Amino acid sequence: MRYPAENGCQAARVCTKAGRAMRLPACGSPTVPGVITSRACPYYGARWLLAPVKETLHLVHGPVGCAYYGQTVRRKSYRILSTALDEKDVVFGGDTKLVRAVREALRLFPDARAVFVYGCCVAGLTGADLAGICRLATRATGRTVVPVSCAGFGGASQGDGHDLAADVLVRFLVGRTSPAAPASYTVNLLGEFDVAGDLQEIKMLLNQLGVSVLCTFTGEASVTSLGYAHAAALNLVHCQRTGGSLAEAMTKAFGTPALKVNFFGFAATAASLRAVAAHFGREEAAEQIIRAAETRVEPVLAELRRHLAGRRVGLYFGGSRVGSMAAAYRELGMEVVWAGAQFGQQEDYAAAWPDVADGGVLLDDARQFEIEKFLCQAQPDLFVGGVRERFLAYKYGVPFTVFPQEGKPYAGFTGFINFAQDIWRAVASPVWRLVHSQ
Ligand code: SF4
Incomplete structure (x- = not known):
């Protein structure tokens, strides 16, 4: 299939695989204005990473539309507030409004231990002193007020928002407390957002290996668990785009080693378990888990493979x-x-x-x-x-x-069966015979 030229030349962001030589699409550049893209802005990327963190408030310093846009993340709604900047604030500045909003937010929600203050496009354009205001607010309220400067125009996509959200987590929340129990045989899961029960599947496999999860960035993170996450013996990076920069920052700040894992697919899950087991000297336990899974899962998978x-x-x-x-x-x-x-x-x-x-x-x-x-x-x-x-x-x-996915977990050995069954259900649905017979 051929794609039209972009700016007069064949778009380098599109590659056709031909032969053995690896050719990869160019990436990381901004979308051409006017094009209908499915990308989101860095602010939404920051929301994607920070939204699930418990014991926090999310205050959006921008027009109310930005807060509305960032309220729902992965089909879940979160507690979010806005300074609702308008034309007057663009002319005279919205800093005073932000100071008032932080105080009011903490008065309304006294249980919040930290506040993320997102600086959107308008705050970026007017040059709001987000870092300074958050520093003063932290001193005045005794709560951690975190500046997240994520103006939409400041990056090419939400990926840039993931990176800067990872940076603020490590700078402001990780390493603030010590865990109650000794932290050997513990890991953090980075880039795992607990979609449809995936996290429970992964935790179950790690627990069978004798390894426990200290903090999940950020599907099951809280101010408390982030505070002692630096004590984990190993960081497991489950999604490179959201977990990679977190792993780098934690290695730099606390010396925590990192291991890339993938729990989607039988082979990938087995390889990841073996890699984690090798780190902790639990190779025999990993082999037992994999052998038991093979006996249980393979016959079902073999049947589905026959159809797919x-x-x-x-x-x-x-x-x-x-x-x-x-x-x-x-x-x-x-x-x-x-x-x-x-x-x-x-x-x-x-x-x-x-x-x-x-x-x-x-x-x-x-x-x-x-x-x-x-x-x-x-x-x-x-x-x-x-x-x-x-x-x-x-x-x-x-x-x-x-x-x-929206239903059952896809991660782990059992998740791989769910994954294959969902595919087969979609492909084999009788509705497609009707559609194609028209
Ligand atoms: S692009 Fe700017 S104005 Fe639009 S949602 Fe993102 S931060 Fe808000």
Whole structure:
């Protein structure tokens, strides 16, 4: 499939896999203005990472629309407040309003132990002194008031917001207290957001290994657990785009080693368990867990593989999951013919490359018309994307599954069965026979 030229030349953010030489899409650059992209701004990226942190308040210093936009993250709503900046504040400055808002927020919610103050585009344009005001507010209230300078125009995508949110977590909240119990055989999970029970599956496998999770960044994080997270013996990076910069910052600040893991797919889960076990000297326990899972899971998977093998799938994810998930579809015998991400990095596409079929496409920041073109011309057996892509796929009569998923966990050995069953249900639905017979 050919894609139109962008600014007069073939878009380098689109690559076709041909032969053995690895060619990766260019990424990390801003979207061309006017193009319909599914990216979000750095402010939303910061919300994505910080929203689940318990015992906190979220105060958005910007027009009320920014707060409304950032209220729902991963289909959950969070406690969020706004300074509701307007024209008057643009002319005369909104700093006084922010000081008043921090005080009022803490009066209304006295249980909050920390406040994240998000500086949006308007605050960035007027040059609000976010760091100074937060420093003064911390002294005046005795609570941690954290400046998050995440103006939407300050980065190419939400990926930049993840990086700066990781930075403020480590600078302001991690390492403030000590854990109650000794922290050997403990890990932190970085870049895990507890979607549909994934976290419970991962924790169960780690517990079977004799390893416990001290803090999950940020699906199950709180001011308390972040405070002692520095005491963990190892950081497990489950999502490179949201966890990678956290791991780097924690290694720099506290010397905590990091290990990249992936709990999607049987092979990846087994490899990750073996790697964690090797770190803690628990290799025998890992082999026992994997053998037991093989006996239980393999017969079901073999049957599903029989139905799914050879089917063509297109993937369009947020960031780094494109690499880890491509391997999971391939493990089911499916052919990955299209793999894209909204804000992937070179290493994400490099991870996906071996699992993309020859002649398949890798692309960064897909435009809506490119997704439509793929669905319409390639007619894959399955398209996997976010909620925004769901109805586009249906419109072209293509079976669709959403990722991150909405129902059961996909992580771990049992999760891989759920994952394969969901695919088979979508692909085998009788509705597609009706659609294609019209
Ligand atoms: S781009 Fe700017 S104005 Fe729009 S939501 Fe993001 S921070 Fe707010």
